[in-house]
Amino acid sequence: MKIIVLNCGSSSIKYQLFDLPSREVLAKGLVDKIGLKGSLIKHSRNDGTEVKLEGEILDHQIGIEYLLGILISEKYGSIKNLEEIQAVGHRVVHAGEKFNGSVYITPEVIAALEECIDLAPLHNPPNLKGIYSITKLLPHVPQVGVFDTAFHQTMPDFVYLYGIPFSLYEKYKIRRYGFHGSSHRYVSKRAAQMLGKKLEDIRVITCHLGNGASIAAVKNGKSLDTSMGMTPIEGLMMGTRTGDLDIGAFIQIMNKEELDITVANTLVNKHSGMLGVSGVSSDMRDVEKAAEEGNERAKVTLEMYYYRIRKYIGAYAAAMGGVDAIVFTGGVGENDALTRYKTTAEMEFMGIRFDQEKNKGLRGKEAVLSTPESAVSIMVIPTNEELVIAEDTYEIVTNLK
């Protein structure tokens, strides 16, 4: 079954054409600068053919129409006609409390997602544009929504509620939701497979460390807790986001710097985190380089980064009453040996035996980094959110028939 996976951002669309159940990626690409000057599509086929096409792309629907046109074109295409496309899977950021799993998209689902715009005003509208466009362009093709928040809907109320007046939860649904759900789900499931165990029997801490970063406590296959909350700002310190921050301190900042809401939002989302503390960069590699060259603020930035991850690992081990595996994923988690070492070193008390030899130089490959005696398996598993979306779509559409 040929399935298109779409990840629509405010001015870009990432796409992949999958063949399921073989999991083969037939083609993928990026529609970029939608509605801006210099818009283009970069497309590549699995035989290595690559092409960059420039032209006017005024909105998401036109971008999607062009990418479909490329997919069926003689020169760059992978399929003969649009009828070969049997399903489309969409990444949708926020589904609030509406959905705890991926769903077949109906008008009712679209209406429910429209109600969630308030919760993710930057992300959900472009996601919805992708859905509207496919509805118009491929009206008979079933669509499936896969949500970043869905996997964490298993969090119990005592985990997801904030210590604020309950009426605010009732009025505005202010609570913790968590993100990177497809990634945490994929790597925890994959960890169980690699360990030869049932996911229902193990406790996994999954560390998704990219430009945005979150950790999840996955107990018996269900998300018990995760570090991101109502928004992706909570939790770990990230490239440019603060992570956990005392609200009293923040009120003081707003007061002293006379910030309005928009500016306050920019401060905590774009000026903070590793970039804000180090003054060097939001990119881990730049900060590590500066630290090696003796930059003191870069050094403390790294220590903060590691420490917060360690703190969450400790907290989640306690929350789950133990841990069987710790998984690293995301750009930093998959590629940065130093981060993996620094966040799990000297944790022998938990039964961790880390094998630095296996860790060193390992980049972007599945691996177990702990020794066979280690009570806790330390693992690297490259994430694949697009595959999760494709497989969910496949499963849901197959069951429709």
Add this chain to the structure above:
Amino acid sequence: MSERLEDFSLGKSMQPKGSIQKVGVVGCGAMGQEIAVLISQSGIDVAFIDVSDDRISEVMMRIEKQLDERISKWGLTASEKKLILSRIKGSTDYSSLSDCDIVFETVNSKKKGTSLELRQEIFKKIEAVVRPDTVIASNTATLMISEISSVLKNPGRAMGLHFYSPVSKVKIIESVRSVYTTDETFGIVNKLALLIGKKLIRVNESAGNISTRMLVPLINEACEILMEGVATVSDIDETMKETSGLQLGPFEMADKIGLDKVLKWMENLYIEFGEHKYKPSPVLKRMVRANLVGRRVGEGFYLYQGEKRMPKQGSITNLGRA
């Protein structure tokens, strides 16, 4: 590469007509600079026209300073600044406006009397170089768009669009259709407003629109209270901010706008309506004659050192000077 993206169209979607790719700004004073930044920030190219090469480098420098200030106040990042600057280009040559979708006239005349003729002159120069479907807009507060645009061959393309400072924060633009303005013109302006995240407030053609007409008597009345010795400059400002939710008091506002500009608004409104309430206060006239026109020159109703504002110590009979 000879292939075009359009060759891959399935012919199912209509390209929405009249996308906005480039906007022109003629007369890049304080307001023109703010408008240029706002538009560039929304991913649209900006071409501005000013009188000399020196003036153009000065404008670029001021825009950069404006952006640096926003970075230091956390409202912007360094990479956003780079992007914004890369889309703004200055020239003395009107022909750089030829491919603009909308051109704003935002001149700031220092001469006495109204700027009607100057604005008309600029409108004609713009029309001579742009496409037939390009919208020409004026940022005038107190002049009539029907009158300014009457000199155009196609006055249907003109509109009044009055921005309010600080442009990055104020969410509205007063939009004025002349008797000639076509629906197509209004449609393009609507699209721009959507792209730059502003709401259009529709105003029927009338001098001073809403904002200026309300502001002028406020400043005038504040001057009356001051002249009668009822209260001090800073006490009047503080009272109005606390009780009316104003962000700036009337004197702070007047200093920021420039007293010469405020005076010109008042004169225009007074000529238009003949109402006593718009007649410029003698204090204001004296201040402008002494060139104590506000923040721009370091002294108005207050004294300024950079961003810092200090009250003046002297009596109003000596314009507050000790």
